Amino acid sequence: MENIKQYVQENKERFINELIELLKMPSVSADSAYAQDVINTAEAVKASLEKAGCDVVEMCETPGYPIVYGHKIIDSNLPTVLVYGHYDVQPADPIELWDSPPFEPVIKTTEIHPEGAIFARGACDDKGQMYMHVKAFEYMIANNNLPCNVKFMIEGEEEVGSKSLGWFVERNQEKLSCDVILISDTGMISNTQPSITTGLRGLSYVEVEVTGPNRDLHSGLYGGAVANPINVLTKMIASLHDENNHITIPGFYDGVEELSLEERAQMAKRPFSQDAYNKALDIAEEYGETGYTTNERNSIRPTLDVNGIWGGYTGEGAKTVIASKAYAKISMRLVPNQDWENITELFQKHFESIAPKAVKVKVTPHHGGQGYVTPIDSIGYQAASKAYSDSFGTTPIPVRSGGSIPIVALFEKELKSKTIMMGFGLDSDAIHSPNEHYGIFNYMKGIETIPLFYKYFTELSKNQ
Amino acid sequence: MENIKQYVQENKERFINELIELLKMPSVSADSAYAQDVINTAEAVKASLEKAGCDVVEMCETPGYPIVYGHKIIDSNLPTVLVYGHYDVQPADPIELWDSPPFEPVIKTTEIHPEGAIFARGACDDKGQMYMHVKAFEYMIANNNLPCNVKFMIEGEEEVGSKSLGWFVERNQEKLSCDVILISDTGMISNTQPSITTGLRGLSYVEVEVTGPNRDLHSGLYGGAVANPINVLTKMIASLHDENNHITIPGFYDGVEELSLEERAQMAKRPFSQDAYNKALDIAEEYGETGYTTNERNSIRPTLDVNGIWGGYTGEGAKTVIASKAYAKISMRLVPNQDWENITELFQKHFESIAPKAVKVKVTPHHGGQGYVTPIDSIGYQAASKAYSDSFGTTPIPVRSGGSIPIVALFEKELKSKTIMMGFGLDSDAIHSPNEHYGIFNYMKGIETIPLFYKYFTELSKNQ
Structure with missing residues (x-):
């Protein structure tokens, strides 16, 4: 995978333009006025998976919007990665607070994104992050270095509570069987300090x-x-x-569960300034459960x-x-x-x-x-950690998020597989808010990091 | 005043019809769409005072709606009663809950009012109660038995917080000077048990x-x-x-002020059923300050x-x-x-x-x-008590109301006079609500009782 950086560099413009086309489609699942646009977006995702090199791609009917399923099975003895993502987006309201129309993507630089960021609804959540997986897969097919099997399950109802996902997963356990589930729908600490979300409340x-x-x-x-x-x-x-x-x-x-002092010490290594936190929220003082720090209060408690x-x-x-x-x-x-x-x-x-x-x-x-924790000694976590270390030159920090993604617990229950959350977004990306954006650096780094995960996950699986 | 019952009986139909004409005027002070109607109502009140026998009647300009002032001074050595009332009414909303149009008065009988009640916005609050004073005055003029001087101050902004009243009273202390202020804008316990409001919170x-x-x-x-x-x-x-x-x-x-046990014992004589109270409100249990009864909690505490x-x-x-x-x-x-x-x-x-x-x-x-208390040993209270006793055949009970009428404290401060609240309305009259009404019995009893107050107040004043 030595040539991944080069491939990303050579195809950068096309990757951006393809994502921009996807972002132009207003796939707002909460508003039935956009029903046809949601379907059209599913079709576009399906086409992109076909083009990238899946053997099979299907529009799977559900009681709600369809789930796009695709796979490439190269050898049943090799491990299988199931990629989950979603093609629907949050409503754009309040529209008047957007600096540019939410479904007319534009690239602008910001302080955090000197290389530019794409401003559009869904840029980060989750079209941009989901599409990284399609492009990473395309790279591995094009360069004939896909090390394992891969399945895609891209849904269209995440922003309205994944209403049909449980229905679908329960009925397709064999089709979705896998060794690990990979999701990019969370964030990381910063562009210089990657992190992996290991827990959800x-x-x-x-x-x-x-x-x-x-x-x-x-x-x-x-x-x-x-x-x-x-x-x-x-x-x-x-x-x-x-x-x-x-x-x-x-x-x-x-x-x-009471975490050990050792684990809490690990958590405390995450770079964090209480002063900056309080200043950003304009509060004179933090507030919460006695005996715990801010980062403990909002994650492990x-x-x-x-x-x-x-x-x-x-x-x-x-x-x-x-x-x-x-x-x-x-x-x-x-x-x-x-x-x-x-x-x-x-x-x-x-x-x-x-x-x-x-x-x-x-x-x-x-x-x-239910809440969820990925053990950091699992091979999924280890593979993700090595992948980030390679592409960022920095070991990622495991982070417990305070938020909830109920589907992760559902996957564990129905598919008996652990989920690895490799998020590349930043807190400042304004997901669910006006002026959502996604850094071009983050988009490219994601495409670059994902094939490394496949490589390390396959290697580590062999050693088990 | 022996002939007051007879006079009321002979003029009953006219009294009702005159009030009905007044009730047809939608004098909603809160809604500027009714501004002309409010003015027209003031004019009608002015005309009624002139007709009843005032020497002087004026439309007094204020920063808001005019205050109708009138007086009959028969002897500066005699005491002066200042009657306060208001000619504006609450908005009729929600109109759809009225059984008949709020400004098309109708007479209907009810369980509590077998003699009939007039249904209209303002019937009780306060046109009906205010107009009793005009008719009682008419009786005393017509029968040449007005025992003292009388002044009327009828305002048009009570339902919007009496915004101009303070302004007017401060500027007209001499014009409004009096020995007692008489207001009928409260209620009594029932048609068989009169009461006088002696306290406001x-x-x-x-x-x-x-x-x-x-x-x-x-x-x-x-x-x-x-x-x-x-x-x-x-x-x-x-x-x-x-x-x-x-x-x-x-x-x-x-x-x-902590009331004496004696005073609390007096209060407790008021007929009251906690069970009926709880049942009417559909509550399993009353709730409030330890050590006090319901009627204490909602009045003296x-x-x-x-x-x-x-x-x-x-x-x-x-x-x-x-x-x-x-x-x-x-x-x-x-x-x-x-x-x-x-x-x-x-x-x-x-x-x-x-x-x-x-x-x-x-x-x-x-x-x-401010809160307010009228001492029950004052001659104003004593005169009112005797008047009710005569006309109802039952001694009225002094009642502390939990509500607030800020103008009463204003009168005391500016005019140095105590206020007597002779209310004839009932809790069930639905003031401020759809289907407001005022019993014909109550209207007539009010007209009958008021001249007796004048008589006793004048007599008791002489003995001071």
């Missing part, structure tokens, strides 16, 4: 409703004599954390956050009302070994138990997902 | 804003590591009450209620966001001797002091007003 998302009197009341005539559901809700929510910001739900921490709260009069001016109802949306980020369905049940039981008799409480579970 | 209304990070954040990537302003706001609000539902703001209770709260994602479904800001509208009902401006300051200072360093807090005072 799970999620339990619930909505609560507190009902006091059966109608809105005049706060003068009734105030003080009836339970105000907003006051009660604030008391109930406040009680969910103690003075050390530990969560007070009985059983919540059962099974939560579970949380309970109110994502939304509402009740009573919220318009201009003043209204002296005691509302009949108050609501909150509450999510808990979970760590591996916390089962999201069990946690949802514990929350519900506890929340109902702490309600004063003067109110009624309803807890509605929304959705959830 | 004061009010301090504030809005609070808690700012965490400078922008909305992904709750996966940041959750647990930054102060979530909604979580923090719930903790701050929750801490404002202790486990006995006492308010924890330092100094909040300074000066709060101060409160702190959240009237509105909002922050984060409040739409359908789920969004895993940590909001940058969270808000609440909070009002405190105050009892006499609590100065609303002082309480607002105490709140602000305390709320800012309990904020963790990781957030910024802003407290914006909205508005407020």
Whole structure:
């Protein structure tokens, strides 16, 4: 694979132009007005896989948008890499905050991207990162150095909760069988310090409703004599954390893995400035669970956050009302070994138990997902680490992300394979926001790094 | 005044028809589309006072809608009663919930009003109650038995906060000088148990804003590591009450008058069923400050209620966001001797002091007003009590209302006179709601009772 850098350099312009064509297609899965564009994008992905050298490429029907499947099987005795990505994108709203139209890609330089970045919806998430895999595959076919089998599964509903993916995976376990799953849909620390996401948090998302009197009341005539559901809700929510910001739900921490001091020391090596973090968020001080650092709090520790709260009069001016109802949306980020369905049940039981008799409480579970950890001593991680080391000249740092990608747990359950998250995006890429972009450096580095993963993964597999 | 019952009976139909004409005028002060109707209503009130027998009637210009002033001075050595009322009405919204058009009055019987009630916006609040005074005055002029001087001050901005009233009263202290102020803009317990409102609570209304990070954040990537302003706001609000539902703001209770057991025993005589109260509100249990009954909690005790709260994602479904800001509208009902401006300051200072360093807090005072108490040994109260006793055959019960009428404290301050609140409405009259109505029994009883107040007030004044 000595010539990968040269191949990338020689084809750079074409790689960029092909991605730009893909980015022009507004494949917004959340908005049915774009349904045909989503389908067209799937067709374009299918065509690109065929052209790159897959033996078989299929548009697989699902209850929702199709999943593009392709493969190249060179030898059933060799390991198989399953590449997952998605061709749908977030809505572009609020459009007025974009400096250029979201589906008319432009290349501009920025401080972080002196080589330029492509500005368009989906540039990083996930068309740019997904297409790196197509181009890396093209390189290996063109140069006759594909070291193993490869399968592609590119879906079109990631931005709306991967609604059909579980359905598809359950029904196609043999077709999707593999030795490792490779995803580029996360980020890395910086262009000089690569990192590999080794952990994701799970999620339990619930909505609560507190009902006091059966109608809105005049706060003068009734105030003080009836339970105000907003006051009660604030008391109930406040009680969910103690003075050390530990969560007070009985059983919540059962099974939560305590990392060894050694592991925490490893984590702490990640370059991080609390001052810069606070400055970027304009906060005077960090805040969280006693005994843990910021990077531990947002990755290896579970949380309970109110994502939304509402009740009573919220318009201009003043209204002296005691509302009949108050609501909150509450999510808990979970760590591996916390089962999201069990946690949802514990929350519900506890929340109902702490309600004063003067109110009624309803807890509605929304959705959830399990947390995930990739062991850093796995050959998948080792192969990825070597690949980054070669292409960046720096050993990547394993990073636990605080976010959740429920499909990763699904893959492990259904396909019995570990997932390696080789993300090349940066925090500053503004995914899900106006002016999303993806660095040309990152795009090219991704194409350059991926074949090295294939090489090392195949080598390490032989030694097992 | 022996013939008052007879006069009311003989003129009943005309009294009803005159009120109906007044109710047809949509004098909605909150909506400028009705500006001309508000002016026309003022003109009609002016004409009615002239016709009833005032010597002088004026449309007094203010920065807002005019105040109708009229008087009949029979002897400067006799006491003077100043009648206050308002000719503007609440908006009729939501119109679709009215059973008949709000400005096309109809008479219908109800369970509580077997003699019929007039259904129209403003029927009780306050056109019906205000017009009783015009008709009672007409009776006394027509029968040549007006025992004292009388002044009328009927405003057109009560439903929008009496914006010009303070301006007017400050500038017309001599014109408005009086020995007592008489208002019918409250209610009584029932048609068989009259009551007189002797106390009103004061009010301090504030809005609070808690700012965490400078922008909305992904709750996966940041959750647990930054102060979530909604979580923090719930903790701050929750801490404002202790486990006995006492308010924890330092100094909040300074000066709060503790009623004697004797006075509380008097209050407890008011007919009241906690079961019926809970059933009407569909609550399993009452809730409030330890050591006080429901009727004490909502009248002689101060409160702190959240009237509105909002922050984060409040739409359908789920969004895993940590909001940058969270808000609440909070009002405190105050009892006499609590100065609303002082309480607002105490709140602000305390709320800012309990904020963790990781957030910024802003407290914006909205508005407020002082509480008020009429001593039941005053001659005003005694005269009103005798008047009700005569016309209803039952001694009225003094009642402290939990609501606030800031103008009453204003009158006391500017005019140095006590206010007597002789309300004839019922809780069930649906003021400020669809299908507002006013019982014909109540309207007639009011006209019948008011001249008796004049009589007793004049008599008791002589004995002072």
